[in-house]
Amino acid sequence: MAHATATIGTDRYRTSIVTGGHPLTADEPASLGGADSGPAPFDLLLASLGACTAITLRMYAEKKGWPLERLDIDLTLSGPPEARSIARTIHPVGLDAEQAARLADVAERTPVTLTLKAGLPIATTLI
Numbered sequence: 506m507a508h509a510t511a512t513i514g515t516d517r518y519r520t521s522i523v524t525g526g527h528p529l530t531a532d533e534p535a536s537l538g539g540a541d542s543g544p545a546p547f548d549l550l551l552a553s554l555g556a557c558t559a560i561t562l563r564m565y566a567e568k569k570g571w572p573l574e575r576l577d578i579d580l581t582l583s584g585p586p587e588a589r590s591i592a593r594t595i596h597p598v599g600l601d602a603e604q605a606a607r608l609a610d611v612a613e614r615t616p617v618t619l620t621l622k623a624g625l626p627i628a629t630t631l632i
Contacts, residue, residue, distance in 0.1 A: 507524070507525070508524065508525075509522060509523065509524035509525075510522065510523050510524075511531075516540075517532075517538065517539060517540060518532050518533040518537075518538065518539040518540075519531075519532045519539070519540060519542050519543070520532065520543075529543065529549075530542055530543030531543045531544055531545065531546060531549060532544075532545065533545050547582050550582070551580040551581075551582055551591070553617055554580060554591065554593070554617050554618065554621065555578045555580050555593075556617075557615045557616055557617035557618070558578050558593065558595070558612050558615050558617070558618065559576055559578055561611065561612070561615040561616070562576055562595070562597070562608050562611060562612060562615075563576060565607075565608065565611050566597075566600070566604075566608065569604075571599075571600055571604050572599045572600065573597055573598070573599050573600055574598045574599035575597075575598040575599070576595065576596070576597050576598070576608075577595075577596040577598070578593065578594070578595055578596075579593070579594040579596075580592070580593050580594075591621070593612070595608060595609055595612055
């Protein structure tokens with residue numbers, strides 16, 4: 506199970522996050538009133554999807570014994586709030602066309618991909 510904490514003080518939008526025992530900082534860009542001292546929340550969402558995709562595809566290639574040298578993943582979030590979408594481009598280096606196509610197929614079933622596509626209930630409690 507994953508767990509994170511987020512704490513914001515008086516330093517405008519700068520937010521201290523701890524997850525998996527690792528400290529992170531999130532913020533908003535200066536254009537939105539932040540100090541740009543860390544990635545914005547949607548940037549962190551894309552980073553999570555990118556990391557999950559890269560790790561899952563690396564694991565798959567290793568399991569198959571494929572010579573994956575590097576995997577570049579480009580992610581873009583676009584659209585208005587009611588119609589947002591993510592474009593994900595995967596560029597594997599060292600694989601033939603059939604292996605690369607298989608990785609693209611596997612990418613559609615990574616844990617974070619499936620979670621985002623299915624939606625996720627969020628229960629909020631005030632204490």
